[in-house]
Amino acid sequence: MYPTQPLTLLTAQATASMNATNFNPSACDLATTSLRAVFPARPALMALSLFATYVLSLAFYRLFLSPLASIPGPWYAAVSGFWITTHVVRMRQCRTVQDLFDTYGPIVRIGPNKIAFCDAGTMRSVYCVHKFDKSAYYKSIITNNNDHAMTTLPHAEHAIRKKSYAPHYTPANLSLFQPELHDLALKLTDILSTRPSSVDVLDLFRHLMIDVVACAVFGTRTGSLDNWNKGTRDPLGIAVYDFPKRGIMRSAVPTWAWKLVSKIPNARFREVCNSDSIIAEFVGSRLYETRANTQAASLTTPVSPCFPTSVSSALDHMEKSDLSALGYPNGSESHVGDEHKMPLIQRLLVTKAPAGDKDHKDVVAIDRDIVSEAMGHLIAGVDTSSTSLSYMFWELSRRRDVMQRLQAEIDEIMPDPRVIPDASVFNKCEYLNAFIKESLRLYGAAPSLLERVVPSPSSPSRPSHLTKPSSKPNSRAGSRNTSPSRSVSPILSTARHEEFDMMGYALPPGTIVATQAWSMHRAEDVFPSAETFLPERWLMDTRAEREGEEERLARMHQYFMPFGVGTRLCGGQNLAQLVARIVVAVVVRNCEVRADVRETNERTMSMRDAFVLFPAAKECKLAFVPRSQ
Numbered sequence: 001m002y003p004t005q006p007l008t009l010l011t012a013q014a015t016a017s018m019n020a021t022n023f024n025p026s027a028c029d030l031a032t033t034s035l036r037a038v039f040p041a042r043p044a045l046m047a048l049s050l051f052a053t054y055v056l057s058l059a060f061y062r063l064f065l066s067p068l069a070s071i072p073g074p075w076y077a078a079v080s081g082f083w084i085t086t087h088v089v090r091m092r093q094c095r096t097v098q099d100l101f102d103t104y105g106p107i108v109r110i111g112p113n114k115i116a117f118c119d120a121g122t123m124r125s126v127y128c129v130h131k132f133d134k135s136a137y138y139k140s141i142i143t144n145n146n147d148h149a150m151t152t153l154p155h156a157e158h159a160i161r162k163k164s165y166a167p168h169y170t171p172a173n174l175s176l177f178q179p180e181l182h183d184l185a186l187k188l189t190d191i192l193s194t195r196p197s198s199v200d201v202l203d204l205f206r207h208l209m210i211d212v213v214a215c216a217v218f219g220t221r222t223g224s225l226d227n228w229n230k231g232t233r234d235p236l237g238i239a240v241y242d243f244p245k246r247g248i249m250r251s252a253v254p255t256w257a258w259k260l261v262s263k264i265p266n267a268r269f270r271e272v273c274n275s276d277s278i279i280a281e282f283v284g285s286r287l288y289e290t291r292a293n294t295q296a297a298s299l300t301t302p303v304s305p306c307f308p309t310s311v312s313s314a315l316d317h318m319e320k321s322d323l324s325a326l327g328y329p330n331g332s333e334s335h336v337g338d339e340h341k342m343p344l345i346q347r348l349l350v351t352k353a354p355a356g357d358k359d360h361k362d363v364v365a366i367d368r369d370i371v372s373e374a375m376g377h378l379i380a381g382v383d384t385s386s387t388s389l390s391y392m393f394w395e396l397s398r399r400r401d402v403m404q405r406l407q408a409e410i411d412e413i414m415p416d417p418r419v420i421p422d423a424s425v426f427n428k429c430e431y432l433n434a435f436i437k438e439s440l441r442l443y444g445a446a447p448s449l450l451e452r453v454v455p456s457p458s459s460p461s462r463p464s465h466l467t468k469p470s471s472k473p474n475s476r477a478g479s480r481n482t483s484p485s486r487s488v489s490p491i492l493s494t495a496r497h498e499e500f501d502m503m504g505y506a507l508p509p510g511t512i513v514a515t516q517a518w519s520m521h522r523a524e525d526v527f528p529s530a531e532t533f534l535p536e537r538w539l540m541d542t543r544a545e546r547e548g549e550e551e552r553l554a555r556m557h558q559y560f561m562p563f564g565v566g567t568r569l570c571g572g573q574n575l576a577q578l579v580a581r582i583v584v585a586v587v588v589r590n591c592e593v594r595a596d597v598r599e600t601n602e603r604t605m606s607m608r609d610a611f612v613l614f615p616a617a618k619e620c621k622l623a624f625v626p627r628s629q
Ligand code: HEM
Pocket: 149, 150, 162, 213, 376, 377, 378, 380, 381, 382, 384, 385, 388, 444, 445, 446, 450, 451, 562, 563, 564, 565, 567, 568, 569, 570, 571, 572, 573, 575, 576
């Protein structure tokens, strides 16, 4: 939109001036002659100066005339997206945006068309109340050439997807997978306590998470943890690790060139390029197995009418023929309180599979959709959880006080170090939960800008109550709240029928707006000594006045967004938290954690961000010593 505007302006001005003077061919000849005098037979020079004029006028427009011109921020960020891109490439965007907040206040222009803000009220408005669509940025993590929940940009389309998978991740449904999670946690502890030297837990936890997600999503054991332990190559693990790199390359290379690039004769490079198809092949096989098994089961075994509440509601709209073809009883036969464990992929088949003799094309499209959705969960769940777990254990290795307090609490609820309590017991462990929250505050694995787009008046996602006509165009919508106080809750209202008032500034449709957990979690007035790891901050101080304490904790929760916020909240957050509780509890019950500062220290663990967080050294080496029981 913006790039064309200065040119249009220039053309309009040129036409106007031609109309204003009586057009005279001899004057025109004169102009051509003088142009020739300046650019004697040098079309390249002429093109160059036209281009320079275009660039300068564009910069001038963005800096002084754009509707975003009055928003604070460095001039070079307003002029071009190049500056912020350099920080993205250096994997330091989160810190850079934080520096801008420190310098310019809670709303900053970080690109010609991009605004970052750090304010709890505005965050709620954008993500929860008005539910702006996601920006095209998310398309870089598309899987299997198809959308999944994370990459579906329009809010309305996303809501349909979410409905199909969300019941799977309720705490009640996830609790059915506890036996497998307990097995994996004990296997992990055995591996850790028998290693004579330090291990790279980032890599180890990645393998653990592949097993975890595979069990909850595909209902299968991939043996990734075993492969890691035996030093066997793990193709799925490698593909999941490679996928983000492929995404970056894929978004940088045009589609026509991608086929050539992915044929570059280097085995490792081709493996990275093919990571998407390797994962798709694995997930596709699981889907066909699941369908075959459920169809066979319907013919051989009388199926018990057992679905948990959440599943029965998902089944309500299914036709009887759909359900029986897949081996399930129809929705009316299921009843509340029954429990039937099914992996996500099976659930998606139930909710998305077409009735009996649907067109082959429909089946192919639905299968592709299920495969991409399941792949999306694998990609979203593995690196995020393994990074967070790695930082948790790194903190434990250097904070004896935290480790001791945690061990005291866990020893109480786990008298037998090999018997893991139910999730409901962990939910009541105050210090364990405070420890996990504090870890997610400082080391939440997705601390980056969650980009959304100000909708246009015609957008189907645009809430109707946001189209009230009012004040002047191209001006600030009202006086800016210059106070950095984050307790203000600036409800978005419309300045003109196509503009939004964000913290006193009118933003036109198409503006990209975002906040980042990195900054929300480091707001000093909400989290005093924000850079210090203090699990205690999440506990009620019994010596202080109760009302004040409740207010303090509520405010911290308003700013706490490690899993995002609003309708696009992390789909797997309950699984991530369940796994974190089990793994932390089992490991601290069985082992002490140590770090050799020569291999793991502040420098190697310094945070880098490429949407997902990771340590600078891309590894986290820790040693685990069995505790004397
Ligand atoms: C510590 C671990 C995790 C963190 C910090 C995390 C963080 C996030 C964040 C911040 C988002 C929102 C992105 C946005 O608004 O743009 C998100 C989305 C998502 N995450 Fe997670 N995640 C974690 C683990 C998992 C796990 C274990 C799974 C599943 C197995 C998962 C599945 C998803 C899905 C499906 C979405 C897209 C949700 C939607 O738009 O419907 N995540 N995650």
